[in-house]
Amino acid sequence: MLARTPSRSPGPTARSLHRFLLNRAAVLGMCMIVPMILLILSYPLWWSFKPNDIDLLAMNAGPTTKHWFGTDGVGRDIFARVMDGGRISLLVAITSTIISAIIGFLVGAVSALAGRWADAVTMRFVDLVMTLPPVIFLLVLASIAGTGIRPTVLVISLLSWPLLARMVRSRLLELRERDFVLAARGMGAGLPHLLFRHGLPNSIDILVVFATLQIANAILLEAGLSFLGLGIAPPAASWGNMLNAARSTAVLEQYPWQWLFPGGALVLAVLAINFIGDGLRDAFDPRAELN
Amino acid sequence: MNRLSILSSAIAFAAMMATTAIPAFIAPAQAATLSGGFDVGPGGFQGNFNPLAATGGFTWLSVYFEPLVTYDEKLQKVVGVLASSYDVSADQLTYTFKLTDAKWHDGKPFTAKDAKFTMELAKNAKTGSVLAARLGAVSSVEAKDDKTLVVKLSTPSASLMDTITKVMMLPEHALSQIAPDQLAKNSWWSTSPIGTGPFKFTKYVTDQYVELAANTDYRGGKPALERIINRYFANPAAAIAALRAGEIQFTYVDSNDLTAFRNNKDFRIIEGDSFVVNYLGFNHDSPIWKDIKVRQAVMYAINRDAIIQSLYGGAAKPANCAYVADQVVPKGIETYAYNPEKAKQLLKEAGWDQINGNKPITLLTYYTTPLAANVMAAVQAMLAQVGINVTPRAVDTPTYNSIVLNPTPDTAQFQMVYAGLQNGPDPGSINVGLNEKQIPPAGPNVARVRMPELTAALDAALGETDAAKRGARYQDVCKVMNSQLPWGPLWVANRYGIASSKLKDFVWTPAPGGGPYQAYPEKWAIAE
C-alpha cells in the first residue's frame, strides 16, 4: 500500500490515504461501490437483454437463470434495468448533491461569517424558500425546465440546499465567536479566507453526512418527480421510477422482485457512500491522529 | 422501526404464504351497516356533496338523492324513478313527466314545484351547475299540476334524457331562500341535505367518511340495511387494504389489482363495461400526421391483442372506431391486425424519414396508474420497432387539460395523446371529441380533428329523431372513423368492483361518472 512505502515523513495526503485505508468501514464501502460501478458500466458487454426491450409473453416472471432479477410488467429484464437505472440515478444523485452542497455551504457560511446584516437577510430568504410547499415549487420549476437529466438535476439541487444552509450556519455561528476567528478577522482576513480556511474544515462533518444522505434523497426525489410527469422520461429506467411500480398492490405483493432489486441496489449504494463518507471525514480530520 | 422497510417485506411474504389459507376476516361489530369506498376510482367524486356541481360520484349521490329518470342497471334504457312515466311529443319538443308519490326526508311531499325549481337551478350557470350548457335547449319548465311536469325545448335534443338522469331533485322548501349565486357556498349540502332516496344523510366527518341512515318511510319499503358508510380513500391501494382487512365491504379496483381476489370465496368480482374508449389522439395541427398512411402505420404497429391479453388480462375489447357495441359497429370494417412489416412499408411510402424520422414525439397522457404506465411502455416499444420514436409523458389532469384545451396550443408539447372518451351509453357522447365544430375554444375536440365527412356523419346521427334509425347513423360514424383514422382507436376496457360475499342484492356497475343507474339501495343487505 502506498502509505507503507518507507519514506521517512509522508505528506499529509499520504497520511490521510493511509488512515482512510485503515478504516474498515471505508474499505468495506469501497469494496461495495467499486464492483457495483464496474457492473453498471460494463453490463451491456456481457448481458444479453436490453433495458427497454419488452416481451409481453414473459411479463412478471420471477428470477430465473435467464432473467436473474426477473422481469417487469411488460416483460423488460429487471437486471438490465437496475444496471441502466443505476447509471442515471447515480449520475443525477451525485451531480445534484454536489451542486446543492455547494449552494448550501456557501449560503450557510456567508450567512454565519459575513456579518449580522447578511445573516439576517439570507436566513429570512432561506426561511421563505423552506416554507414554500415543495409540490408547487416542483410543478412550476418543472413546467419551465421540462423533462430530462439536466432539468431534473437542476430541480433537485434547487430544492435541497436550504436545510444544509441552516445546519452549516448553526455550526459556524458557534465558530464566529471563537478566538481564532476573531483574531483572523482582527488581522483583516477576507471572507474567502474565513469561508475556506475556517468555515469549510469546521463544517466538513455536516457536509459529509448531508452528502451521503442527500444521495438517497435525490434518487427518491427523482422518483417523486416522475409522478408529476417530470424527471427522467420513460422508458428510460431509474431506481426511483422502478420503485414506483410498487404503487400497484399486485406488484407490491405478487411480484416483489420488481421493487426489491432496485430498492436493494439503492440501499447498497447509499450504504457504501455512507461508509466512504465516514472514512473520508476521519481521514481528513487533523485531530484524528491524536487519538 | 428502521428495520421495517426491508425486513418487513420479507416478513410480509412469509406471512402471506402462511395466511393465504386462512381468510383474514374480522367482521365489524355493528350489524346491518355497509361500509364501502363508493367514491374510489374514476366514477367517484370524493368530497362533493352538490349534485349540481357533480362531474362524477352519482353512484353515491343517488343513494340519498333521486332523479326523475335513470338508467337501468345494464345502462341500456332510461327508466322512471321520481317520474312514474313520461311522454315525448311527436315533434320531440315537449316532454311530459308524471310524478310519483314521494316524500322528502323531512316528511314534506315531493311535488312538481320541486321538480321545476330543481330544473331551473340546473339550467342556471350562476349556481355553479355543470349541467347548464347541456340543458341549453330547454326553453321552459312548467308544473302543470302537483304531479305533472312539462319541459319544452327550442330544438329537438337526442341527449336530453341522458342529461335529465343526472339532475337530482332538490327540495324547494329548503333551498328557495338561498340566492342562486350563493347556493354552492352554502353548508346545507354537507351538513343537512335532504332528498327522497332510501337513505337519509346523517353526518360527514371531513375527509374521512359520510354516514347515511335508513329512511324507514321510503316509498319502496323499509331498507334492509340500517346504515351505509362511504369511506374516503386518498390512495386506491389503501381501499384494497381496507377491503381485505374486512373494514369495508365494497370498493372499485383497477384491473391489475384483481389477482388477490380471483378464486377467493370471500369476495365477488363485479365486472362491467367502462364505456370509455381509449385511443391515441393524433394532433391534427401537427404536420407529421397529415398522411393517412402514417396514421395507418401506427395502427398496424401496435399489437393490441397482445396488450389486451397480457396487460388487461383479456378484459378489454379491441376498438376499430370509437365503438365496440354491436348495434353501432358495421360489419366488414378494417381490423388493423398487428402487422409491423406493413407498418414499415406504409411509413416508407409516406416518406416518414422526411416527415419526422427519428425525432422524439411527445405522447401526453393524464393516466397515471401503474397499468397505464405499462401500456405506455408497450406502445412506446412497439412504435419504436417500426421507426416511430415516441416519448411518453404522464401529467396530472389539470396540467393535461391546460395543455390540450389551450386555444393556441404548443404543438411540440402534445403531438400525440393517449386518452379516453366516453362512448356510451349514449353513443352521441363522442361528438364533442371529434366534431370539427368542437375544436377548442368552442369544444373539447382536443385532437383538432378536421374531417368534413366525419362532422357530417356525426351531425346526421345527432339530428336523427327516429330512435330506430339512430344505430345505422352511428354505424356511418364508425365507418368514417375506421377508414379515416381521426384517432388511432385502441380498446374499450372493463372496469371492476369487488364486493364482500356477505353482501346480498348489492347492485353496482362501473358506469361513467358513477351513473346514475337503478341500484335499489333499499334492497342491499349484509349477512351476519
Add this chain to the structure above:
Amino acid sequence: MKAEDGAGANPAILAIPPHGNEFMLRYSLRRLLIGVGMLLALSVLIFVLLRLTPGDPIDAYIDPNVPMSPSDLAELRMTLGLDQPLPVQYLAWLQQAVTGNLGYSIQRPDRPVLGLVLSRVGPTVLLMGTAIVISIIAGIATGMISAVRRNSVADFSFSVLAVTGISSPPFLSALVGLYLFSVYFNWLPSGGMLTPGGEFSIGDLLHHLILPAMLLAIAQTALIMRYMRASMLEVLNQDYVRTARAKGVYEFWVITKHALRNALLPVITLIGSTIGLAIGGAIFIESVFNWPGMGLLMVNAVENRDYPVIMGSTLVIGACVIIVNLLTDLAYAVVDPRIKVD
C-alpha cells in the same frame, strides 16, 4: 482556546445570558414583526407561483374522459374571478385575508378555507408530534451510542438501518406497513383517525395513530441519528472534552454533560428546519392512511389547483415554520451562551 474550555466545562448554561430576558423579548418581537413581513412576501410568491403552475381549478374540475367545452368553462372561470388581472385578484384576496377571511375552497365551495385549514391543525400536530417525539428519542439515543461505541457492531447495524430507512420511498414504507399490520396480521386499522360510525375514545384514536406515526418517524429518526453521530464524534474530539477526560471525569458525565449539549446544536437546527419539510413529507403517509392532516389537505388542493386552500394552508404552515425557526435560534442561545442572537 480558553473560551472552549470554559463553555464546555461550565454546566451553568441553562440560565439565560446576563443581558437576558428583556433582550430576548425585544429580539423575539422584532423577529415576529419580520415574520409578518415574510408571510406577506410568501403570499405574493405563492400567488405568482400558483398562476405559473400549469392548469387552473377549472382544468382540474373536468374528467378528460367526459369532457366539457372550454366555453362553458370560461363561464365558471368568470364566476370565480379567474379572468381578472393578477394584481386585482391578489389585492382582492389580500383585502379579505387581513380581516381573517381566507375565502372559500373552490373544490368544495361550501367550506371556508380558514375553517378547513384550522380543522387540520389538530390531527397534524397529533401525528407529527408523536412521530417527532419518537424520532428525537430514538435518533439521539442511537446516534450517541453509535458515536461512543464507534465502529462496533451496534454502530454498524444502526448505520445499515438508518440508510435503509432513508432509502425507502415514503409511499413504499407506508404501503408495506399497511399491508403487513392491517391486512396480514389484522392488528391495526387500515386508515382514518377514528372508526367510522363509532363513538370517540382515546384508545380508538391511539389504535389509528400508532402505525402512521411510527412509519413517519422512520426517515426522521435515521436523519437525526446520522447527524447526531457525526456531531457527537466531532465534539468528542474537542479539546475541552479531552481536558475533562484527562481530569478524570467519569466517561458517562463527559458524554452527557460536556459533549451532548454541544453536539446537540446542529441537531436542534435539523429538527427545527425539518418540521416544515416534515409536514410536506407526511403527504404520502397521510394519503395512504387517509389521516385528515395538512399534508392530505395540501395534496388534494394541489391536485385540484384549489388556489384559496393552497394559499391558506401555505400561510399557516409558513407561520409555523417562522415560529419554529425563531424558537430554534433562541434554543441555540440557551444551549450555548456564546452565541449572540441578533
